[in-house]
Amino acid sequence: MATASFFLLAVFLALASSIAFSSDPSLLQDFCVADKLSPVKVNGLVCKDPMEVNADDFFKQAYLDKPRDTTKSMVGSAVTLINAMELPGLNTLGISLARIDYAPFGENPPHTHPRATEILTVLEGTLYVGFVTSNPNKLFAKVLNKGDVFVFPQGLIHFQFNPIHDKPTVAIAALSSQNPGVIxxxxxxxxxxxxxxxxxxxxxxxxxxxxxxxxxxxxxxxxxx
Structure with a gap:
């Protein structure tokens, strides 16, 4: 009886641990470069044959150096995301990257990333940023300038707004998932x-x-x- 109880407790703790730390899965090998041509559907992307992997699978040339056109955007911002679909070597590594361009008075409107925490760094300009907690919905907000860093916890509604009327802003965001998703x-x-x-x-x-x-x-x- 004691053995059975111990077994059930061990199973419960294992399940609780897997739920508590649910995120992109841990690595079981050096890398798993995404095979974007595979017809197999899995939770993520199928691994490319390691013998066919080369340095270009981990490389994206001059992708984030150029500003995106924000003049045609109704919200005045443009997000350029590098995830596992854009950079196959990111598959299973649990990280992605984004460049965000903001026009004067442009914003990245309230949204969430269901699978990722985000850390944002302002490269040029000024941003008013914030996130809202789960009930009772407290707002945490700051004005950021060049070089400032702010964290948005996973799943919480957050935003960024350029309050300057005559200067654009640029930021880089790192996210703790190869496919953070956005709502x-x-x-x-x-x-x-x-x-x-x-x-x-x-x-x-x-x-x-x-x-x-x-x-x-x-x-x-x-x-x-």
Missing amino acids: TIANAVFGSKPPISDDVLAKAFQVEKGTIDWLQAQFWENNHK
């Missing part, structure tokens, strides 16, 4: 396909259904490309 709040709530019922959203936001219908009729741009 932009306004896009998800008002731009889903098919749309969420206006009865549901009117009740949730305590507004008239006509307001919800107007919001759902807008074009909700994806600036993460």
Whole structure:
């Protein structure tokens, strides 16, 4: 009986540990370069034959040195992400990188990364940034200048805004997943396909259904490309 109880306790602790530390899986080999041509579907990307791997699988030439055009963006920002699809050598390494360009008064609107914590560094310019905790929804916000660093915990709603009217801003973000994912709040709530019922959203936001219908009729741009 004691042995059975010990076994059940060990299983419970193992499951609890796997849940508590759920993230990109730990490495079991030196690398697992993504085979983007494989038809096999797994949770992640299939490994390329190690004998076919070369230095170019870990290299991306001059990809983040050029600013993205933010003038055509309704929110005034553009996110250039390097994940395992862009750089196959990142597969299973649990990290990705993004350059974010902000026009004057441009913003990266409230969003979450369901699979990653983000650490952001301002390279040029100024940003007002913040994140909101789970209930009771406390805001943590700061104004960042060149060289400043800020962390957004995994899964929490966060944003960045350039408050300067005549100067662009550039930042680099590192994320703790090879595929962090992004849920932009306004896009998800008002731009889903098919749309969420206006009865549901009117009740949730305590507004008239006509307001919800107007919001759902807008074009909700994806600036993460």
